[in-house]
Amino acid sequence: MKPSHFGTIFRKELLENVRNHRFLLALGLCVVLIPLGFSVQYMDYAAKDAAYRDAVRTFEDNHKEMRDFVMSASVFRPPSPLASLSAGVEALLPTSIDTVGLVRDTGVTTAFANTSGLGNPFRFLYGPLDLATIAAVVLSILAVLFVFNGVSGEKERRTLAQVFANAVPRSTLITAKMAAAFVLIAAAFLTGLLLGVLVLAIQGFEVWGRAGTLAPFLIAAGLSLIYIFVMVNLGLLVSTRARSSLSAMVTLVMGWVILFMLVPKAAVIVSKVVAPVKSQQVVDLEKNQMRNQLNKEMEGEFAALRKTMPGIKEMTMDEFFKAKRAKNPIVDEFQKKQDEILDRFRDRTDGELAKIDAFYGAQRDGQTRLARNLSRLSPISCFLHGVTEISGTGLIQMDRLKENRTAFARLLENEISKKSKMLRFENMAMGEDGFDSETPVLKLVYREGTLRDELAGVWPDMALLVFYGILFFAGAYVSFLRYDLR
Amino acid sequence: MSRDRDRTFRALFRKELLEGFVTKRFFAVLVLCLIVFPVGSYISRRDYQARLQNYQEAVRLYESTQKTVSNVLYQGGAKGFREPSRFSFLSTGLEIVLPDAAQTVAKYGASYVDMRLGNTKGTDNLYEFFHGPLDFSFLVTVVMTFLALAFSYNAVSGEKENGTLAQVLSNSVQRSRIITAKAAAQFLMLAVPFLAGVALSLALVPPASAAGQPSAWPAVGTAVLFSLLAIGAFFNLGLLVSSLTKQAVTSIVVLLLIWTALFAVVPRLSVIATRFLAPAPSEQVFGQEKAQIRLANEKSCEAEVDKLIKEYPRPPREVLVAKPGAWPPKEFRDKQGAIRARYQTDLLTEVRKVQQAYEKKRDAQIQLSMLVARISPVSCFVRPMAEIAGTGWLEYRRFADAVSRFQRSLNDDIYSKTTYQRMDGGVSTSYSGKMDVPPPRLADVRIPFGDVARDVLPDFILLLLFNALFFAGAFVAFLRYDPR
Numbered sequence: 016m017k018p019s020h021f022g023t024i025f026r027k028e029l030l031e032n033v034r035n036h037r038f039l040l041a042l043g044l045c046v047v048l049i050p051l052g053f054s055v056q057y058m059d060y061a062a063k064d065a066a067y068r069d070a071v072r073t074f075e076d077n078h079k080e081m082r083d084f085v086m087s088a089s090v091f092r093p094p095s096p097l098a099s100l101s102a103g104v105e106a107l108l109p110t111s112i113d114t115v116g117l118v119r120d121t122g123v124t125t126a127f128a129n130t131s132g133l134g135n136p137f138r139f140l141y142g143p144l145d146l147a148t149i150a151a152v153v154l155s156i157l158a159v160l161f162v163f164n165g166v167s168g169e170k171e172r173r174t175l176a177q178v179f180a181n182a183v184p185r186s187t188l189i190t191a192k193m194a195a196a197f198v199l200i201a202a203a204f205l206t207g208l209l210l211g212v213l214v215l216a217i218q219g220f221e222v223w224g225r226a227g228t229l230a231p232f233l234i235a236a237g238l239s240l241i242y243i244f245v246m247v248n249l250g251l252l253v254s255t256r257a258r259s260s261l262s263a264m265v266t267l268v269m270g271w272v273i274l275f276m277l278v279p280k281a282a283v284i285v286s287k288v289v290a291p292v293k294s295q296q297v298v299d300l301e302k303n304q305m306r307n308q309l310n311k312e313m314e315g316e317f318a319a320l321r322k323t324m325p326g327i328k329e330m331t332m333d334e335f336f337k338a339k340r341a342k343n344p345i346v347d348e349f350q351k352k353q354d355e356i357l358d359r360f361r362d363r364t365d366g367e368l369a370k371i372d373a374f375y376g377a378q379r380d381g382q383t384r385l386a387r388n389l390s391r392l393s394p395i396s397c398f399l400h401g402v403t404e405i406s407g408t409g410l411i412q413m414d415r416l417k418e419n420r421t422a423f424a425r426l427l428e429n430e431i432s433k434k435s436k437m438l439r440f441e442n443m444a445m446g447e448d449g450f451d452s453e454t455p456v457l458k459l460v461y462r463e464g465t466l467r468d469e470l471a472g473v474w475p476d477m478a479l480l481v482f483y484g485i486l487f488f489a490g491a492y493v494s495f496l497r498y499d500l501r
Numbered sequence: 502m503s504r505d506r507d508r509t510f511r512a513l514f515r516k517e518l519l520e521g522f523v524t525k526r527f528f529a530v531l532v533l534c535l536i537v538f539p540v541g542s543y544i545s546r547r548d549y550q551a552r553l554q555n556y557q558e559a560v561r562l563y564e565s566t567q568k569t570v571s572n573v574l575y576q577g578g579a580k581g582f583r584e585p586s587r588f589s590f591l592s593t594g595l596e597i598v599l600p601d602a603a604q605t606v607a608k609y610g611a612s613y614v615d616m617r618l619g620n621t622k623g624t625d626n627l628y629e630f631f632h633g634p635l636d637f638s639f640l641v642t643v644v645m646t647f648l649a650l651a652f653s654y655n656a657v658s659g660e661k662e663n664g665t666l667a668q669v670l671s672n673s674v675q676r677s678r679i680i681t682a683k684a685a686a687q688f689l690m691l692a693v694p695f696l697a698g699v700a701l702s703l704a705l706v707p708p709a710s711a712a713g714q715p716s717a718w719p720a721v722g723t724a725v726l727f728s729l730l731a732i733g734a735f736f737n738l739g740l741l742v743s744s745l746t747k748q749a750v751t752s753i754v755v756l757l758l759i760w761t762a763l764f765a766v767v768p769r770l771s772v773i774a775t776r777f778l779a780p781a782p783s784e785q786v787f788g789q790e791k792a793q794i795r796l797a798n799e800k801s802c803e804a805e806v807d808k809l810i811k812e813y814p815r816p817p818r819e820v821l822v823a824k825p826g827a828w829p830p831k832e833f834r835d836k837q838g839a840i841r842a843r844y845q846t847d848l849l850t851e852v853r854k855v856q857q858a859y860e861k862k863r864d865a866q867i868q869l870s871m872l873v874a875r876i877s878p879v880s881c882f883v884r885p886m887a888e889i890a891g892t893g894w895l896e897y898r899r900f901a902d903a904v905s906r907f908q909r910s911l912n913d914d915i916y917s918k919t920t921y922q923r924m925d926g927g928v929s930t931s932y933s934g935k936m937d938v939p940p941p942r943l944a945d946v947r948i949p950f951g952d953v954a955r956d957v958l959p960d961f962i963l964l965l966l967f968n969a970l971f972f973a974g975a976f977v978a979f980l981r982y983d984p985r
Contacts, residue, residue: 040758048766055773066785073792086609104627106598107620110785116577129620132784134863135775136894137870139598140883141768142633152765160754260750265651268757276643279632284544286628287551294555296582296602300562303577307566386628396632403631410627 020187028195032161038199041157045207048153052144053211056099057218063094063131070111070130081454084431089113089128090423090459092416095407096228099215100235101147101399103408106131106139112420114427120435120446121310122361123427125420126299146211147402150239151275151395154204158246159267161196164260165251166495171259176500189251189495193488196247201240208236230466231405238405241480242398248487249394255494274393282389282396290382298375305367313360317439320352335440350438361432376417383410394483397476404473407464411472415464423459430457510678517686527690530648534698537640542702545590545636549709552585559602570915571936578605578614579915581907581943583900586891587709588717591724592638594887597630599897603904603943605911610921610930613845616908618901638886641728642764642879645695646735650756652687653739655749657979662748667984680744680979684972688736692729699725719950720889723957727889730964731882735760737971738878744978763877771874779869781862787855794851802844806923809836815925829924837922867894875960878967885957891948895956899948910941 032038070091078084091111098105109127116124133139142148166189169175178188212222212232222232250267257263293301322328326345330338339346387410390396403409437446521527559582566572573579581603589596600618607614633639657680660666669679708717739756746752782790813833815821821828874880887893918934 051770051773055776058776062783062786066783066789069786069789073789073796077796104630107627107630130785130788132618132788133595133598133600133897134784135772135781135866135870136595136598136897137768137772137867137874137884139595140887140893141772141874141880144766144769144773148765148769152761156757156761160757164750261655261753264750264753264757268647268651268753272643272647276639277635280635280639283629283632284548284635288544288547291551294552294559297555297558297562300559300566304562304566307576383628390628390632399631410631413627 020183021191024183024188024191025195028165028192029199032195032199037157037161038203041161041200041203042206044153044157045149045203046210048144048149049146049204049207049211050214052146052149053099054214054218056102056143056145057215057220059102060094060096060098060220061218064096066130067091067093067110078456081431081456084427084457085118085435087114088118088423088427088457088459090419090461092419092461093463095412096220096225097231097235097406098408099145099211100231100406101403101408102143102145103147103403103406104410104412105408108408108412109416112416112423118427118431120357120432120437121313122364123424123432124306125424125427127416127420146208146235146239147399147406150204150242150402151399154200154239154243155246155271155275155395157200157203158196158243159250159264159271161200162192162247162250162254163263163267164254165192165196166254166491166498167257167263168254168260170498179500185496185498186492189255189492193247193251193491196251197244200243200247204239204243205236208239227466231407231469234405234470235402238398238401238477238480241477241484242394245394245398245480245484245487248484248491252487252491252494255491255498275395278393279390279396279399282392283386285389286382286386290378290385292378292382293375298371302368302371305371306364309360309364309367313356316356316360317353318441320349320356321440324349324352332441332443339438346438350436353439354436391476391479394480397480397483400476401473401480404469405466407469409469409472411464411469415462415468419461422462426457426459509674510682513674513679513682514686517683518690521687521690526652527694530652530691531694531697533644533648534694535701536698537644538637538695538698539702539705541635541637541640542590542706545593545634546706546709548593548634549585549587549589552589553709556582556584556601567940569937570934570940573605573911573915573940574919574932574936578607579907579911579940580604581616581904581945584945586896587714588720588890589892590637590706590708591720591890592883592886592892593634593636594638594890594892595894595897596892599892600900603900603907605908607916610919610928612841612916612919612921613849614908614911614916616904616911618904636890637724637728638883638890641731641886642883645691645728645732646760646764646879649691649732649735650739650753650760652691653736654743654752654756656683656687656740657743657975657982658746658752659743659749661982661984666982670984676980676982677976680740680976684737684740684975688733691732691736695728695732696725699728715947715950720953723954724886724889727882727885727957727961727964730961730968731878734878734964734967734971737968737975740975741971741978744975744982763879767877768874768880768883771876771880772870774873775866775869779862779866781866782859784863787859790855790859791852794855795848798844798848798851802841803923805840805844806837809833809840810923810925813925829922833924834922838920841921875963878964881960881963881967885960888953888957895948895953899946903943903945907941907943914941 070089074089074091078088089111092109095105107129109129110131111128112125113128114123115126164171166175169178179185215222221228223229249270250263253266253270254260254263257266320327327335327349335346387400391400400409404411435446437444563580563582567577567579583599583601583603585601586596598620600620602619603616604619605614606617655662657666660669670676703721708721710717738759739752742755742759743749743752746755813829816828871884874884884893888895915934918932920931920933922929
């Protein structure tokens with residue numbers, strides 16, 4: 016490849032796109048939409064963050080002693096500060112994990128809760144204006160506009176024949192065309208992005224100064240650039256195959272609709288038809304039913320013990336309490352036997368509930384995995400997966416929530432449930448909670464994922480995106496080399 | 502003269518139809534519609550059935566455990582479930598984010614209960630929310646509007662480019678006849694495959710019917726009418742741009758940009774703009790505000806009860822044993838009851854005030870969003886479709902109203918009969934009602950179709966106006982076209 020040829024053609028393509036106002040259009044759109052999107056998404060985040068802090072503060076104010084945790088306990092998920100990059104599924108993610116009912120010696124029941132509410136419903140009906148949407152819709156349309164007639168237009172105007180009459184390698188020509196279109200869209204995008212970051216800084220969110228923010232921003236910007244590269248090459252591929260600009264444009268528009276709209280949606284539908292799963296609501300109710308049934312069985316065993324245990328079965332309630340006050344060893348024996356029943360049922364309940372969770376969890380994961388893999392047929396899906404997970408608003412967050420729920424339940428189980436000692440006699444239950452006012456209160460902290468965790472989930476999308484870019488460029492390259500002028 | 506005009510119109514109309522048949526555009530669209538709409542309907546039906554099954558199972562499981570007032574009071578509270586909309590195949594709308602259940606939130610021994618709307622669908626298939634549904638509304642908004650543009654973008658500019666328009670205009674043919682015949686023939690070629698696709702999908706997958714539920718046909722008929730208007734608006738927009746440009750490529754580039762703006766930018770910007778024009782706190786912030794009020798009220802109430810408890814100290818054990826039931830005295834119980842009742846009234850008044858202020862702001866923002874979004878014909882179509890399908894804002898309000906009524910009956914029939922008292926050295930709760938009777942259930946009342954029709958009427962009129970405006974623009978631009 017001769018650099019002089021490349022430079023000349025590259026410059027010519029740049030000038031052409033600047034002259035026909037395409038670059039100005041791209042720049043205008045990026046400079047307006049990206050900062051506006053960043054600003055609005057940040058305002059959303061700030062409101063969510065204030066509500067999160069308020070919720071944590073209120074909870075801490077009401078939980079100054081360990082006994083308060085017996086009544087209710089919650090751990091709150093902080094909103095993602097990177098929602099400006101992609102709002103993802105954050106609106107549907109639970110905002111807290113709460114205990115259901117009292118934390119008793121029989122165990123702990125927890126549930127996800129989402130208090131973010133509906134607010135203005137139109138934001139769901141029309142979708143957000145985050146970087147992922149702007150890139151996926153606007154930048155891809157811009158990429159199509161930049162290159163749809165890059166080759167087909169020259170074929171139509173016969174200028175390609177004139178260029179080929181000179182000693183210009185075809186490979187240089189196609190590479191220069193691709194590079195020029197890519198550089199112009201990337202320049203418009205990066206200008207918009209820089210302005211967006213500036214707007215965020217003015218609003219009080221410093222991308223570079225806040226821990227764990229700069230790297231995701233840079234990765235999202237990098238992914239957007241790869242995505243532009245993919246869409247430019249797709250446009251160029253269609254342009255080299257088509258005989259007229261019009262057919263190139265029509266094919267690209269149809270292709271865009273299929274890749275952006277139909278493939279990802281069809282993937283979800285196919286997964287739902289192929290691998291149907293019961294709703295979480297039904298699963299929770301099934302778990303509740305199982306819990307009630309086991310509780311009933313346990314109460315039955317307690318009643319049987321009271322009626323059959325020698326020394327206890329003959330006692331009236333008054334005699335029993337007198338014996339307890341007198342520290343009669345038979346009461347200790349009775350308590351020990353009750354504890355054994357309780358431990359056995361607690362283990363059984365944990366096991367049964369874990370079985371239900373594991374069964375439906377595996378089904379749900381299978382359904383999501385299938386949908387996700389099928390949708391990877393579209394580079395747009397790969398891009399959206401990547402940016403969303405990096406932003407901490409993607410599907411991986413649900414796994415994180417489940418991990419936190421397990422850890423939260425285990426902590427309450429060990430620190431409260433297993434420490435409380437209850438003695439049951441007929442319909443009376445009395446006991447101690449196992450801690451006093453000196454016992455330090457629990458620190459419930461939501462553990463967020465690290466960037467490494469998010470990257471581990473999206474590397475296939477990133478690799479596929481690069482692969483699509485290379486594939487489309489290779490297609491355009493080969494098609495252009497094989498083009499017969501006659 | 503008029504007969505001649507009619508003959509000219511018919512000749513031009515036939516020519517356009519034949520052109521559509523010769524280029525096989527009509528057949529391509531027909532095949533596409535005959536595949537896409539039945540497939541979309543089938544998928545939406547499966548989806549609805551799965552949601553309905555989940556709903557029915559949730560209700561069955563709930564009713565099998567919460568059989569009596571006692572179960573509600575001491576085992577998990579009361580719940581009400583929202584039935585999924587039968588017409589969600591028309592538009593999934595807000596279905597995935599709408600609350601699907603309401604649950605009581607009550608403290609132990611509370612004599613008043615609040616209800617929290619919840620949504621567990623989010624955790625079912627987050628991926629569905631990520632990419633959106635493939636319903637009738639989506640097919641019209643994306644596929645049909647694109648096809649409408651594909652039919653019209655070169656209707657005039659293509660003929661300008663080919664030079665055939667100059668030849669036609671050199672004959673004594675009225676320009677108004679040409680543009681009207683073009684518009685009528687090409688729209689017909691688009692509408693017939695669309696209607697055929699819809700008819701086939703309704704024949705293969707008829708809308709789900711349920712005893713005691715209104716017929717599906719008014720909703721389906723209105724949705725089809727809205728769809729034809731939306732397709733027509735984009736078709737006429739294509740015709741307008743085609744009349745204004747000299748080349749087909751320029752037409753399609755301009756149309757693609759306009760489509761992107763109308764589909765992806767204007768509706769989103771409308772939501773953003775109204776946040777600045779009519780700010781309203783988020784529901785989360787409002788929830789926190791309510792929680793603060795409740796907390797402050799509770800603290801003041803308990804402080805007053807503490808003072809009262811100090812006035813009535815617990816007598817020695819011997820006295821209690823000698824006179825069982827004499828302590829706490831009736832006077833103490835009555836005084837505490839009065840304090841609690843007063844604070845509860847204050848709390849309800851204050852919460853209601855805050856709630857009304859919040860709802861006023863939120864509703865103003867929603868109304869403004871709706872109004873601003875109507876700049877785009879896409880919004881004039883998408884929102885009404887969600888309302889017609891019972892998956893929009895009206896559905897949210899309907900469910901919220903039903904939950905309010907449910908909450909009232911729970912409070913009147915159960916919780917108001919609960920008494921909670923604190924005393925020196927303990928607490929006591931009592932219930933004065935019957936424990937073994939069935940608890941109230943959520944009474945769900947559907948919105949009459951007339952109310953929905955009234956709500957979507959402005960969008961219908963606007964879509965008509967968009968059609969008229971774009972066609973008038975195309976008409977005038979065509980009349981003023983200079984072939985030189």
